[in-house]
Amino acid sequence: MSVELDDANLYINRxxxxxxxxxxxxxxxTYKGLLPLDRLKFLAIYGTNLDEFYMIRVAGLKALYxxxxxxxxxxxxxxxxxxxxxxxxxxxxxxxxESIYLGVKKELEESGVSIKHFSELNEEQKSRVSEHFFEHIYPIIIPIAVDATHPFPHLNNLSFGIALELKGKDGQMKHGLVRIPRIVSRFIHIxxxxxxxxxxxxxxxxxxxxxxxxxxSAPFRVTRYADMDIEEEEADDFLGILEEGLRSRNKG
Structure with missing residues (x-):
């Protein structure tokens, strides 16, 4: 039996x-034999892997297209x-x-550890979180109005923020953006x-x-192209390649 090596069905896309x-x-x-925290770590690894996949492989395919x-x-x-x-x-x-995350979250709660939104806290917890926010976070986050005179800013790779739709006292609608620096933890521990x-x-x-x-409002995180190929014959022009890569990243 002969095999046609150009048959696409013989190959698995990388x-x-x-x-x-x-x-x-x-x-x-999903493995119940693991502790909830270990299962949460696998969720984090999955997400980190997917980030890197988008930054390099998916971005490369988009560049080809x-x-x-x-x-x-x-x-x-x-x-x-x-x-x-x-x-x-x-x-x-x-x-x-999402289903796996919610299941792990529920098991953590049964073990006495909770992951919550601010609105789910009791009054005493809200007071403590508010104090932490105004003392440690409020001074360093960056609110930005986005309008005709304030264009949408450049956002670095893996930067985290919140997009907002705002209504003024005169009824006028405006868009806002809050950039949250990486030094700010994604969680406040109470x-x-x-x-x-x-x-x-x-x-x-x-x-x-x-x-x-x-x-x-909606939280978001930016994933940018993070790969630049340097051909051996172009190694002597590394600075030019680096500058071109940075310009490309600035454009998204």
């Missing part, structure tokens, strides 16, 4: 194969084919990811409770934009 590998990392978070490259490998998938399949696969995984810092910033957003009332 990027889709990597997603399957990372899914096995996520599966470890924007350059008009339609070449395929043995699997016969073009860059846009791969991007489409990757998007669909990750969308299918997201509900499982006894056995870990409070999501973005929920605290969202709660006090009216303090950051005087005269405006927050109508809607």
């Amino acid at each position: 990027e889709l194969s990597w997603l399957n590998f990372n899914k096995r990392v996520l599966d470890q978070a 924007k350059a008009g490259v339609n070449a395929t490998g043995p699997d016969k998938l073009t860059p846009i084919d791969q991007l489409t399949q990757l998007r669909d696969e990750i969308r299918n995984i997201m509900p499982d990811l 006894d056995n409770t870990f409070v999501l810092v973005d929920s605290v910033v969202e709660h006090f957003s009216s303090e950051l934009f005087p005269g405006f009332t927050p109508v809607a």
Whole structure:
């Protein structure tokens, strides 16, 4: 029996194969033989892996697509084919990811450790978190109004922030952005409770934009292209390559 080596069905796409590998990392978070905290660590590893995958592999495919490259490998998938399949696969995984996280979160609560939003705290906890916010976080976070005179700012790779829709006293709508520096922990620790810092910033957003009332908000994190290939023959022009890479990152 002869085998046609150009048959695409004989090959597994590298990027889709990597997603399957990372899914096995996520599966470890479902193993009941592990302590809840260890399962939470596997969730964190899965997320970190996915960040790096987007920063390098997905960003590289997007660069090929924007350059008009339609070449395929043995699997016969073009860059846009791969991007489409990757998007669909990750969308299918997201509900499982959320379900696993909520399950681990519940088990942590049963063990006496809670992960909460600011609105879920009791009054005594809210008072302590508020004190921590105004003493340690409020002085260093950066509120930015986004309008015709204040264009959307450049955001560094893996930077974290909150986008806001604001309503002025005159009824005028405006968009705002709060940049949260990396030195700020994602959680505020109160006894056995870990409070999501973005929920605290969202709660006090009216303090950051005087005269405006927050109508809607959403936390976000930016993932940028983090790979620059340097050909051996171009090594002597490393500075030029680095400058070009930085310009590209500034454009997203």
